[in-house]
Amino acid sequence: MITIKNVNKQFNTKRGTITALHQINLDIRAGEIFGVIGYSGAGKSTLLRLLNGLELPNTGIIHVADQEISSAKEASLRKARQEIGMIFQHFNLLWSRTVRDNIAFPLEIAGVKKAERQARVDELIKLVGLEGRADAYPAELSGGQKQRVGIARALANRPKVLLCDEATSALDPETTDAILNLLVDINKRLGITIVLITHEMQVIRKICHRVAVMENGEIVELGDVLQVFKHPQQTITKTFVQQMTETDDTKETASHLLEKYPNGKIVKLTFIGDMTAQPLMTDFIRSHSLTINILHGSINQTQEGAYGTLFLHIEGTEDEMEAALQYLQTRQIGVEVVTAHD
Template sequence: MITFNNVKKAYKSGDKEVHALNGIDLTIEEGEIYGVIGFSGAGKSSLIRCVNLLERPTSGKVFVGGEDLTELSPKNLREAKRKIGMVFQHFNLLNSKTVYENVAMPLLISHVKKDRIKKRVEELLEFVGLVDKKDNYPDQLSGGQKQRVGIARALATKPSVLLCDEATSALDPQTTGAILQLLKKINEEYNITILMITHEMSVIRDICDKVAVIERGEIIEHGSVFDLFSNPKTSTARNFVSSVMNDRIPDSIRKLVSQKDEYQGIYRINFVGASAGQPFLSQVAKKFKVDVNVLFGNITELQGVPFGSLVVKLKGEPSEIKRALFFIQQEKVVIKEVNTHAS
């Protein structure tokens, strides 16, 4: 559905050239919710704005629905853009227009007949839950309601692609959850491909099918959300995962276990799916002469599958710990020794 082919983007800054994108190769399949995450200045917004050519790539090609947008004539590009909706971080609503008029704006620009505009706008306001607000102005709405108006407006022309540029970062956590559920509903009921730009890993966890990590204008890691959470390969990805999994050993715990003990080890255990419900740690304590102390941990859900992480201390004779570790590995969980002095 969306393909970036060696896309580069550079900006002029005085006599210097700033490279925002450095050869992006990425494919988002039809019907996916694809997240792109990165720190400020990584190139996220430049990337998403290249999809609808709000920013034209310095070089490379951008394909949407099989069409190379960079090669289209102005007229054909306008037609192609009608199939690409966009939701902005700060809503971008017209304060002088009512909710109804804001949603209707793309249809008015496209010279759609009034009766069809009325039908489409009412349908969308029903969909986003704002029928009773149609005559209100943006200043009379909450942040979440404003974003619902922005989403309805982005859907007005029946796009096949929806771009979300930090669509939830200006919202509180509860409202963020509601907006994400609405986006999920849009994806499922309208079969719209969604590309989300965010710096919040919780957004990626809660809604996305796949994710790419961008850093200094390059994609440094990409794949399924499940794979990224369970086995991040780069330090940047690990930092983002840690922000929602909270899997770093707290300093207070690190101090407690930092005293050298000849017969103890600290291990991180990652478990997924059915293994999350198995009592393998209690079985270890029963089967082997090993004391098991759970230091801390948590569990979350990724695409409907339980995923968790525990940090445990195993104490006993080296031979018994070795046998216990082998047993745990047979339970199809990932276990690694932790360096308690690492940050």
């Protein structure tokens, strides 16, 4: 559905040439929800602008929905963009138009007849859950309702790809969950490919099938979300995962316990899939003569299954602790000995 080959993008500024993207290679499958995560300046927004032709690469080739975007001229680019919907962080609605008229706007530009426009708008209002608000103006809507209008507008021309530019970062947590659930529902109902950029791992965890981690204009890690959560390779990826699985209280408790029990170990356990529902800790405690304190635990759902983490402090002889860690590893549990300052 989306292919990016050897793409580089530089910008010329008064301070010199800035490399925004370096040797980007990526294949995004039809029908998947693909996440791109990185901090500010990582290059993710530039990548998204290349996908809809708002920017052109200096080198490399980009195909989106069977159209080459990287070298398209104005007429062919306009046609290609009809296959690509876009939703924005700050909604970008027309404030003088009602909900109905905002959604209809891209259909008007495409020359769709009025009766067909009205039928399509009614269909989209129902799809995004805005029944009863068709004649409201953006100023009368909540943030979540505004984003629902933006999503409906992006879907108006029946695109094959939906690009989401930090689509939930301006919303509160409850509204964010509602919008993410809506995107998952749209993906399943319509089979549309969704590319979502964000700086929040919670968003990636909740709805994405695969994720690319970006840093300094490069893709530094790529994989299925569940596997990236379980085995993050790069420092930046580990930081994103830790933001979800560790809390300040956990770290403070770990520091306190290591001071009190200097011979003990802080252990991070990770579980995926059906392992999260097994009584493994009961078996572990019964089969080992250790002092065990549970510091923090959580189970998160991803599109591909559950991912759980559990932080323990264990104390015993070195041989007993080593045997306990080997016992856990033989049961397909991820085991990592951490320190209080990690």
